[in-house]
Amino acid sequence: MQISMKIDEKLLKPYNPKETEEKIYKLWEESGFFNPLNNPDWVNDKKNNPNFGKSFTILMPPTNANGSLHAGHGLVMTIEDIMTRYKRMRGYKTLWLPGLDHAGFETQVVYEKKLEKEGRSRFGMDRDILYKEILDFTLKNSSNINDQVKRLGSSCDWSRLKFSLDNEIVKRVYETFKKLYKDDLVYRGERIVSWCSKHQTSFSDLEIKDVEQIDNLYYLKYGPFVIATSRPETKFGDKYVVMHPKDIRYKNYTHGEKIDLEWINGSISATIIKDENIDMEFGTGVMTITPWHDTADFEIAEKHKLDKEQIIDEYGKLLPIAGEFAGQHIKKARTLIIEKLKNKNLVEKIDKNYKHIVRVCYKCENIIEPQIKKQWFIKMSAPNKSAPDGASLAQNAIKVIEKGEIKFIPEHYKKITLNWLNDIKDWNISRQIVWGIPIPAKICNTCEHGMEDVENNIKKCEKCGGETRQDTDTFDTWFSSGQWPFATLGYPDNSDFKNFYPTDVMETAGEIIFFWVSRMIMLGLYVTGEIPFKTIYLHGLVLDAKGQKMSKSKGNVIDPLILMDKYGTDAFRMGMIVGNTPGTSLALREDKIKAYKHFANKIWNASRFVLEQIKDLDLNKLSDFDEEDKKSDEELKNLIQEITKEMDEYKFYIVAEKLYHYFWHTFADIIIERSKKKILENKNANSVKILLYTHLITLLKILHPFIPFVTEEIWSIINSRRKVGTPTKTSELLMVEKWPFYAQDKTL
C-alpha cells in the first residue's frame, strides 16, 4: 500500500479517551444545546424538520445526593442519554432534567454511621443542628455525584437541575398534602406499623425484607387449650383465645365465653373468640392474640373490637405489664420466660425445627417489631369523594394502565403493577427521622388528632379544642419523589410544565416499580389530572461478572469510574447497552468493556484512514457512485431505516450491536479494504472516496448517541478541516446534527 500518510497531528496518536472526554463535555455544556430551548437553526425550520414543534422529555431518576456513582447509575445514564441524544438529533425539543434526592432515610442511615464513628448519636441531638449537619454533608457530596454523571457524557440540562429540598419542590409537596387532607385522603391514624427499634422509625410495607429462619415453636398450655407460639415474650397481655368457628374440637366453647386460667404472671381471665381467619391445620388450631405487635392479630382485634395493649416498647424492651420481666430486652427475656413457664408446667413441648419467615429492616436486618402508632396514612383504595367519579388513587392508576395510556417496557411489568395496585394498602408516609421534608401539621396534645397546617396558623385542636404541637415527623422520601414529574416542571404555572408535561419516558430500575413508579402515576393523576409519563422503561439490575448481586459485604462492587478510566466512557457505555434487553439483569464483565475500547479505537483509525484519503476531494464536485459503491450506499440506507425503527421501539441493545457490526465488518473490513485497491489502481477512485466520506459522516451520526465522545472528537476534526478547505457547512457539533434518516441532502 502506498497511500500517503500525512495526517493531522491529532489523528496521528491513538485515541485517548481521557484527554478527549473532559474537553468534549465542556464543549457540549458551553454550547447550551443541553437546554431544549436552544436549538440549531434546522430544528426551528419547519421545512427542514419533520418533528418541528414536538418535544421529548425524560426526567432523570433523582440520584441520591449523598451517594456516589455506582454501576446502576452507569446503566441509567447511558440509556437515558442515548434516548436524549437520539431525539435531539431527530429534531425534538429535548429535555432531560437532572435531579438530586435528599433520600431521607437512606442518607440518615449513612450519616448515623458517620456519627457512630465519631462517638456521637443522633438521639438526643438537637433536631435543627442535626438537620443542618446532614444538609451540609449532602450538599458537599452532591457536587461529587453531578461530576460523575457528567463523566458518563449525560447530555442533561444542568440549568434545570432540581433538588428535592428546593423551596419550590417542598412547596409543591405541601400543596399536595393539603389537597389530600382536604379531600380526606390523608389521615393520622392509629394503625399497626412496621417499627425498627434500631432506627427508631416506622416504615412502609415496601421497606421490609422477609427472611426465612429456623426458631423454636413453643406449645404452651393456656387453660384447657394448647397454643403454639414462636414469640412467648409477647404473650403477657394475651387475654383472647381464638379458634375457627367450624373447628369441631372446640365446638363446646362459644364466642365471648370467659374462662379463668393460670398464665405467666398469675391467673387471668381469657375470652373465647371465634374467627374464620384461624388456620385449623396450624399447631393446635388455637391461638392467643397480641394485637399491639402483630398485624394479623391487630386485624382480628379490630374486627371484634377487642382491647389492645402494648407489651414491648420502642426499643424492644418489655413494659411493666411483663411484671418481673419488665425492662428486659425481648431477646434476652424469651429464654427466661420459657424457663418460668416450664417451672409452672405450662410448656407442653418445643418444636426446635420451626421454619418461618420473619420480617426485618431492609437496612439493618434487625427484626421488625410491629407497633401500634399514630402515623399519617394516605388512603390508597378509598373512594375520593371530591372527584367526579369518586375513584380512588389506585383505581385511577389502574384505569389509565388498563387503557394502555402508559406503555410498559418490558410489558410484563404492566401485570405486576396492576396486581400490586389491586391489592394496595394504605401508605404510611410519616417517618420519625429528622432528615426529610417536615410534615406540615399540628397534633393535638389532648386527643392526638392530626391537622394539616401548611399555613402554620392552627393553635387549637379542631376536634376537642385542646392545645396543639408541631408534628416532628418527616415525609417518606417517596412521597416527595412520587411528585417529581410535575413538581420539577413547576406545576401548574411554569412554562416548562406546559411544554414538557406529561413527560415522554420514565426510565428507571424495575426494582422500584412500586416505591416510585406506581406512586408517580397515582399522584400525578391526582394532582394534575394527567399521566406523568407515556412510557415507562424499566431496566434490570447490574450484577457482577458472575451474575451475583453487588454488595459491599461480598466485596464484589464494580466501580464504573475505574472502568471508565481504564477503557473510556464510550467503551463503558457500549458495554452497558449491547445485548442488554430491558428488564433483565446485566452481568458487568470487564472483558466486554475492553472489547468496546477496541471498537472506539477502530472508529478512530478508520476515520484517520478516510480523512487521509479524501484530503484532496472537492466536496462541491461530487460524481456518482459506481455500481459497487451504489450498493454499499443503499445498504447503509437500509440499515438506517432498520435502526431508526428500532430506536423508536427502544431496542437500543440491538441497534448498538448492529452498528458495531456494520462499522467493523462492513465499513472497515469490506469497504475500506476495497477502497485501498481502487485508490491504488486509480479505478473509480473518486466514487469510492465519496463513499468513504459519506459513510463515515453518516456512521458518526448514528453512532453518536451510543458513543458520543469519540464521534464528536472526530467530527470536530472533520469540521476544522472544512474550514480550511471547502466551506460546505458552518461548523456545528455532532450532538445537534440531524439524524440521517431524513437527511437526504447531498451536501453530507
Added chain:
RNA sequence: GCGCGGUUAGCUCAGUUGGUAGAGCAACCCGUUUACACCGGGAAGGUCGUAAGUUCAAGUCUUACACCGCGCACCA
C-alpha cells in the same frame, strides 16, 4: 400458597408476527511493509431445561413438570 421472569455455543446474552439457530468474549489454525496487533482471514463449537400437544413446519404457540432468580401474601 399465588404471581412474574429465566433455562439457547465454554462464558455473557440476542433471536421481532412460527419457516433448516446468531453476536461478543474465550479457545483453535493461518496471515500481517503500515488506518488499526486495540489487526486481517479461516475453521470449530448448540438434539435451544424435560415431556406431551397444535401445525406441512415450533427456540418461537398450548399444557404439565423440573431447576434457578424475583415479587406478593402468609400460620400464631
